[in-house]
């Protein structure tokens with residue numbers, strides 16, 4: 275049976291219904307392409323923001339450090355290590371950590387000292403742009419420190435005021451020094467907000483008597499088109515006994531939230547397409563019921579039920595093809611527009627952060643193969659699902675009953 | 681010349697067909713036996729409800745008897761699978777129904793070609809056959825008309841063309857002339873008769889029109905699903 279000839283003619287015969295059905299499929303496709311692109315854009319921005327605040331994309335530690343952040347668990351000879359890292363296409367920022375007690379006026383709080391090198395840190399994170407008050411660290415201001423938002427509040431301290439640090443240095447002596455608050459951060463992540471006490475690594479070394487080695491090296495790919503997996507492998511290859519982790523395993527909760535956003539896209543696709551599926555089901559059922567006699571005669575002439583199924587499927591698939599072309603053209607155009615311009619929420623909200631992820635007030639779409647293909651694949655899947663019942667209905671028509679049907 | 685022994689192509693042995701209508705059982709065909717020989721031009725006659733359509737449907741394998749045996753070319757229809765039945769209809773039987781026989785989105789040519797295409801005959805061969813059949817049924821020049829651009833009589837001619845184009849063993853026609861005027865009815869019968877005589881195609885048609893019965897070479901009278909001995 276010449277399905278290629280029959281299917282389009284059957285659709286044209288009731289072109290009104292075919293058009294409405296195809297448009298419904300097409301518009302759902304457009305909406306889902308735009309939605310998927312926006313979700314992908316948000317995911318990508320979230321991923322970028324999650325890593326750029328503090329974590330970086332990869333981190334290197336001594337094997338035991340993450341389980342037990344001990345002052346002595348350092349990676350030795352950091353100069354050579356940093357040198358080697360620069361050869362595999364990552365920028366790297368060495369960090370030193372220690373716990374201490376901070377006091378200002380009559381308040382005191384436990385803090386996490388974070389010794390960094392500002393020039394290197396700026397190559398990996400953008401925390402220096404995230405100040406609420408005052409200024410970021412500067413190599414020349416050896417007593418300047420920057421505090422987390424909540425820490426500054428609980429110490430009841432302002433920019434320019436003094437803060438006293440007390441702790442135990444690595445040689446067992448008492449560490450004890452006065453610093454001056456240079457800046458206070460915006461909300462970054464809960465641990466930094468509550469206890470983050472940033473200082474120059476040179477000041478850290480002097481205070482804590484740590485002459486060599488670092489606790490952490492945070493890294494970022496120089497070229498974002500390299501996959502993180504290969505970079506991680508390359509870093510591991512040169513890092514010897516130290517341990518490389520990517521941001522997903524360092525921030526499993528955030529990685530999980532982002533994964534769930536992915537599931538959300540698929541869930542939205544399903545819901546939208548169930549509605550479209552109903553439209554298809556209804557239209558195809560109507561068209562089958564209108565042609566009971568015709569199908570009956572075809573079967574009397576020797577067309578087998580399987581061929582009838584094929585015909586009904588062909589009619590639905592043809593509409594899905596036309597709808598997909600429409601959805602791809604229209605959806606890609608709209609999504610690209612949103613990728614270029616974004617949706618600006620800045621008049622409603624300012625830049626904030628959520629669970630350690632900075633949220634920007636402009637939402638950009640990200641058009642990818644996935645955001646275009648997924649809605650189309652789902653459209654076809656739903657079409658095939660919706661047409662099963664009408665096709666079986668048509669295939670089971672008995673010629674004897676159908677022939678009395680005018 | 682002694683009449684050659686004619687081959688029986690349809691054998692109907694003690695066939696009954698009953699329908700359950702609510703609580704009542706209707707015997708549409710009741711213990712009927714009948715043989716049809718090759719080359720017959722036979723009319724099934726009888727009042728409305730006598731079982732003509734039911735019998736034709738069973739001969740064509742569209743419906744199965746509740747009791748008894750129907751054989752087409754020695755093959756018992758009830759023993760065939762659905763698929764085999766649909767192949768049998770495609771290859772050995774031509775159907776003409778009362779009206780609206782044609783596939784509305786196809787032209788006269790495509791309708792006549794339909795079953796040949798189902799059989800998988802090559803295109804060139806199909807073309808030759810269809811053009812010659814359409815000429816035979818007097819539709820030359822109307823090949824590209826759709827059914828809704830043809831008269832009822834012309835549509836029935838296309839249906840007859842489609843039924844005979846495959847050289848079937850038998851053409852089953854259920855009141856083929858019921859929906860056309862008497863002039864067209866005569867013309868259709870002329871056509872069927874000519875095809876029967878020239879090509880030797882077996883025709884079985886049902887009717888309650890006396891003018892049509894007159895044209896048949898054999899009359900089978902039905903009443904209440906049985907052969908009517910009185911007629």
Ligand SMILES: Nc1ncnc2c1ncn2[C@@H]1O[C@H](COP(=O)(O)OP(=O)(O)OP(=O)(O)O)[C@@H](O)[C@H]1O
Pocket residue numbers: 699700701706707708709726727728729730731732733734735888
């Ligand atoms: N599908 C069915 N269900 C129930 N009863 C049926 C069915 N088909 C036919 N009948 C009954 O079987 C009997 C014979 O019907 P059939 O259609 O064979 O008669 P017919 O001779 O073709 O009549 P007509 O000249 O009106 O076409 C009738 O009593 C009819 O009501």
Ligand SMILES: [Mg+2]
Pocket residue numbers: 732733734854
């Ligand atoms: Mg009838």
